[in-house]
Amino acid sequence: MRVLAAMSGGVDSAVAAARAVDEGHDVVGVHLALSRAGGTLRAGSRGCCTIEDAMDARRASDLLGIPFYVWDFSERFRDDVIEDFISEYQAGRTPNPCMRCNEKIKFAALLERAIELGFDAVCTGHYATLVDEGNGLELHRASDAAKDQSYVLGVLTEEQLRYTYFPLGSTPSKAIVRAEAQARGLTVANKPDSHDICFIPDGDTRGWLGERVGAETGEVLDRNGDVVGSHEGAHAFTVGQRRGLKLGVPASDGKPRFVLEVRPVSNTVVVGPKEALATAEISGVRFSWAGRAPLETEFRCHVQIRAHSEPVPALATWQNGTVTATPDVPFDGVAPGQTAVLYDGTRVVGQFTVDKTVSAVPVNA
Incomplete structure (x- = not known):
């Protein structure tokens, strides 16, 4: 199988590429240049996709003996992720740029080019698993609950899942991945994980937005x-x-x-008051299914509204172009613009962007 390994410069994507090589696939490494700010460098564990990351990805590829390329996706990233982030805030919503990046860049723009070039799959270091039990491909949570990234992958469609490859999904812990990287001689074995918004590496979201929207x-x-x-x-x-x-x-x-x-x-x-943050219902018109669509227009599920929040049991309905989720126990502080990911056990059913919320507490309560 011809595999395009998306290499961020971190330990996860490096080990994922190494495992793809071990399995006998024809692997090519690629790093996505998402910024044209030539002097950008990582600050501790903040940010990603920097010059330092590109160099780390190249060193890992050289060690693995695979071809390596850097693809400039900066314009697409600016239009589909950064501008979307700004416009969502201007509209009073709370966007998740990681969801948009996965949707528009890593599993749309990158995947489209990979298919055009004849690759059979795109390999990433995400912690999630793919299951095919005869009813079509399904996206499931990773074995390591602490590192599970199925939430941010909830935007993937059935077509995109057919071309994805997650070698780390069944790994019990991140410690095992780091130990494996160390044993392989990968210099990124102890590199800190990136966090926060990659295009705001200093973490000052308020100041960054103030400069752009006034x-x-x-x-x-x-x-x-x-x-x-x-x-x-x-x-x-x-x-x-x-x-x-x-x-x-x-x-x-x-x-x-x-x-x-x-x-x-x-x-x-x-x-x-804090109790007024309780949300009795959320709904949205921008939705997608991760694999086959639900068989019924009303179904039980668990809903997760943040990457690291606990899923909440709920009743979901899907009709008239809108998905609505009514939790058994109110959600806590949901904002329009957030992503609600629906689960059936460990399986990701789909997701929607929240457009409307209904408070569980009347104004005069």
Whole structure:
């Protein structure tokens, strides 16, 4: 099998490529250049896809004896991930750029080019498993629950799954992967994992957005519409946020307040008690199925709304172009723009981008 190994420069993708070589596949390594900022370098464990990462990926490929290339996907990344991130915040939503990158770059743009060049599969270092029991290919959680990445892969379609290859999915722990890398002589064996948003390596999302969308003073309201403070830009707030509110009017019960809603049109932020974050229903029109679509328009499932949150049992409905999830126990602080991934046991059923939320607590409660 001809395999294109997507090599980020980290330990996971390097070991995944090595395992593909061991299995006898014809492997070619490729690193995606997602930024044209030539001086970009990794800061500790922040960021990814830097010059340093490209060099690490090349060294790993040389050690494995496989061809290596760097593909410039910076324009596509800018248009499909960075610009989407900015526009979502401007619309008062909370986007997940890792989901968009997997959807638009790693398993769309990269996969399209791989197929055009005659490759049979794209290999990555993601922790997830593929299962085929005769009913079509299914995406499942990884063996290592702590490293499971099936949530961020929930955007993959049945067609894309047919061309994916996850050699690390059945590995019991990340420690085993690092030990294997060490034994193979890979210099990235002890390289720290990247985290945060890769194109904001210093972690200052508020400052980064402020430079690009501007900051305009607005009002902070309570649930009754009364002004309780002011802000310097609604884009800097997300649902569930507690810190940095700087409210001038204390709550009547003395308890802390949280961001409940961001309204970009009026440039206002709505705050309230923590219990008001309870969400009784979420829905969205942008959805996809990871493999075969559900047989019924109403089905039981578990819903995960963040990469590392606990899945919540729920009833999902799929009709009139909208997917709706009603949890048995309310979700905690869901914001429009977040991704809800639906599971049947360990299997990823599909996902949708949250467009609408319904609070479990009435305004006057």
